[in-house]
Amino acid sequence: MRLNRRIVLATRPSGMVDEATTRLEESPEPDPGPGQALVRVRYLSMDPTIRTWMDDAPGYLPPIGIDETVRGAGVGEVVRSNSDRYAVGDLVVGLTGWQDYVIADEGAASMQVVPPGIEPPMVLSVLGATGMTAYFGMIDVGKVAEGDTVVVSGAAGATGSVAGQIARIKGATTVVGIAGTAEKCAWIVDELGFDAAINYKTDDVAASLRSLCPGGINLYYDNVGGEILDICLAQLAMRGRIVLCGAISVYNAKSRPPGPRNIFNLIIKRGRMEGFLVLDYLDRFLEAQIDMVGWLAENKVKHAEHLVDGLEHAPEALNLLFTGGNTGKVIVKL
Amino acid sequence: MRLNRRIVLATRPSGMVDEATTRLEESPEPDPGPGQALVRVRYLSMDPTIRTWMDDAPGYLPPIGIDETVRGAGVGEVVRSNSDRYAVGDLVVGLTGWQDYVIADEGAASMQVVPPGIEPPMVLSVLGATGMTAYFGMIDVGKVAEGDTVVVSGAAGATGSVAGQIARIKGATTVVGIAGTAEKCAWIVDELGFDAAINYKTDDVAASLRSLCPGGINLYYDNVGGEILDICLAQLAMRGRIVLCGAISVYNAKSRPPGPRNIFNLIIKRGRMEGFLVLDYLDRFLEAQIDMVGWLAENKVKHAEHLVDGLEHAPEALNLLFTGGNTGKVIVKL
Numbered sequence: 001m002r003l004n005r006r007i008v009l010a011t012r013p014s015g016m017v018d019e020a021t022t023r024l025e026e027s028p029e030p031d032p033g034p035g036q037a038l039v040r041v042r043y044l045s046m047d048p049t050i051r052t053w054m055d056d057a058p059g060y061l062p063p064i065g066i067d068e069t070v071r072g073a074g075v076g077e078v079v080r081s082n083s084d085r086y087a088v089g090d091l092v093v094g095l096t097g098w099q100d101y102v103i104a105d106e107g108a109a110s111m112q113v114v115p116p117g118i119e120p121p122m123v124l125s126v127l128g129a130t131g132m133t134a135y136f137g138m139i140d141v142g143k144v145a146e147g148d149t150v151v152v153s154g155a156a157g158a159t160g161s162v163a164g165q166i167a168r169i170k171g172a173t174t175v176v177g178i179a180g181t182a183e184k185c186a187w188i189v190d191e192l193g194f195d196a197a198i199n200y201k202t203d204d205v206a207a208s209l210r211s212l213c214p215g216g217i218n219l220y221y222d223n224v225g226g227e228i229l230d231i232c233l234a235q236l237a238m239r240g241r242i243v244l245c246g247a248i249s250v251y252n253a254k255s256r257p258p259g260p261r262n263i264f265n266l267i268i269k270r271g272r273m274e275g276f277l278v279l280d281y282l283d284r285f286l287e288a289q290i291d292m293v294g295w296l297a298e299n300k301v302k303h304a305e306h307l308v309d310g311l312e313h314a315p316e317a318l319n320l321l322f323t324g325g326n327t328g329k330v331i332v333k334l
Numbered sequence: 335m336r337l338n339r340r341i342v343l344a345t346r347p348s349g350m351v352d353e354a355t356t357r358l359e360e361s362p363e364p365d366p367g368p369g370q371a372l373v374r375v376r377y378l379s380m381d382p383t384i385r386t387w388m389d390d391a392p393g394y395l396p397p398i399g400i401d402e403t404v405r406g407a408g409v410g411e412v413v414r415s416n417s418d419r420y421a422v423g424d425l426v427v428g429l430t431g432w433q434d435y436v437i438a439d440e441g442a443a444s445m446q447v448v449p450p451g452i453e454p455p456m457v458l459s460v461l462g463a464t465g466m467t468a469y470f471g472m473i474d475v476g477k478v479a480e481g482d483t484v485v486v487s488g489a490a491g492a493t494g495s496v497a498g499q500i501a502r503i504k505g506a507t508t509v510v511g512i513a514g515t516a517e518k519c520a521w522i523v524d525e526l527g528f529d530a531a532i533n534y535k536t537d538d539v540a541a542s543l544r545s546l547c548p549g550g551i552n553l554y555y556d557n558v559g560g561e562i563l564d565i566c567l568a569q570l571a572m573r574g575r576i577v578l579c580g581a582i583s584v585y586n587a588k589s590r591p592p593g594p595r596n597i598f599n600l601i602i603k604r605g606r607m608e609g610f611l612v613l614d615y616l617d618r619f620l621e622a623q624i625d626m627v628g629w630l631a632e633n634k635v636k637h638a639e640h641l642v643d644g645l646e647h648a649p650e651a652l653n654l655l656f657t658g659g660n661t662g663k664v665i666v667k668l
């Protein structure tokens with residue numbers, strides 16, 4: 001009998017995930033019952049939201065329990081099946097968790113079969129939850145429009161990089177990305193077609209935005225929260241919108257930091273700030289995926305994956321999202 | 335020749351308006367030219383926004399200049415006229431400023447003739463900008479709906495008191511007001527029909543809201559900003575809305591205080607926070623006034639005015655809005 005290696009939450013992190021946070025455990029490979037299939041996990045999706053699930057705080061899903069397998073999305077391959085829904089060899093996507101093997105149950109529709117012809121990592125990135133987050137955040141929540149001046153933070157990340165390109169496709173006149181290294185800034189401008197990039201570690205973000213967006217910001221797609229959100233609030237154009245997608249600058253904070261001082265500018269500028277979760281758009285993924293496949297074929301959307309090898313490295317891979325060590329989507333290959 | 339007494343901005347206040355902030359000046363009564371009328375100001379509207387105009391900070395109108403008459407709305411009576419638009423005896427409403435006399439100019443449409451039969455103070459309160467702010471903020475921005483649990487801060491103020499009553503008219507199931515004295519709390523419940531009131535000076539606001547709004551807050555109409563906004567953010571129901579109408583708790587702050595810590599809850603709850611200014615709804619005042627006149631006649635909306643006598647007391651009257659010394663609309667009678 002094979003063993004299932006799994007990474008469990010050992011203690012709740014205070015700050016970044018460290019050696020004490022998780023523990024690698026081994027248990028017997030699970031045995032699929034009637035209507036179930038055994039899935040060998042191949043790729044794990046590293047998403048900032050996983051860090052929020054490790055806190056004992058109310059959220060949109062319950063916190064991960066101590067000694068429970070870390071929750072997370074992944075792609076796997078069906079290796080045994082007692083279900084008509086899953087055939088051996090099928091690729092499936094869902095909340096696999098950080099482990100080698102998982103059971104897919106035809107009753108619980110949490111594992112979806114991946115259509116043939118789609119590369120597995122893309123199912124977790126541009127054609128998966130990350131790309132869908134960029135799509136619905138930019139279009140449905142942000143209502144990006146022709147002529148908009150759009151600013152995206154976390155712009156070299158999996159979501160931000162796609163969000164900026166969608167803004168361009170939808171007619172934004174100016175697309176500015178904020179990222180944390182010169183290489184990332186070069187990538188989003190030279191490869192992805194952003195008009196300009198601001199390196200928040202070396203540039204004066206407020207002054208750069210004033211000069212790049214002289215008419216103010218019509219739409220700010222926020223992945224980071226904190227100081228940059230505050231600066232963008234201050235530079236909002238009339239009827240500007242702020243899409244709250246994530247707040248990676250604060251997920252590892254040991255206590256909840258104060259919010260943006262410039263919130264009153266929402267009154268002066270008649271602005272709107274709105275949060276969303278891509279989970280609410282599950283029933284519309286197909287329409288977005290059809291658009292996205294078209295844009296990929298036309299080379300209007302480019303994407304990058306940052307692969308990390310080995311289940312045991314998942315905790316460090318997660319930290320890359322917060323240290324800015326990645327360009328594009330971080331995926332752990334098992 | 336009569337003298338025009340006017341209150342000018344002497345220095346920019348740091349904190350509340352005090353003796354050094356304004357100066358009473360006398361100048362000759364202005365002389366209406368062709369197409370103009372001379373207006374004797376009778377009532378001045380005290381609004382929190384006047385305090386924001388005294389700061390040298392960007393806003394939706396330019397700051398009041400040093401040595402300029404304090405800007406503010408008022409109602410006056412036409413006492414001389416060289417204009418077909420204004421007849422002697424007409425009541426007019428507009429930005430009169432804090433002074434005895436003002437010129438109405440038929441070219442600049444800033445002074446509107448008040449229809450006969452409407453009491454002058456009501457033109458500045460429930461049928462004026464204050465009531466309109468409550469109306470459009472609650473209905474257009476907040477999209478109050480049947481079954482909503484609505485929370486209003488500054489609930490015994492001119493805007494909040496009307497906003498809560500409109501929520502009830504529009505089908506809100508639970509309307510909770512937050513105010514600063516036991517008398518105000520009693521007034522909004524006993525007289526205005528709010529379901530409950532929270533005294534933020536003596537009650538635990540967070541605990542009270544948890545108990546009064548067990549399903550969370552669908553719509554928070556915010557007049558105060560600061561701590562109470564933060565608490566309401568934390569208790570937002572799924573897809574809750576926050577209408578940012580004003581932030582009286584921070585207008586007198588000597589430096590801009592930090593914003594709400596719980597802003598991330600807008601993501602978890604897919605919430606929306608939106609600011610507005612009633613100026614944007616000028617062309618729809620008539621429809622709202624027609625509704626409001628009907629509700630007043632049916633006794634569905636009650637209102638209160640807090641009259642202060644004498645132009646020279648306008649600065650202290652303005653401070654009442656921030657010390658909570660008023661119930662309902664503060665109006666200075668000249």
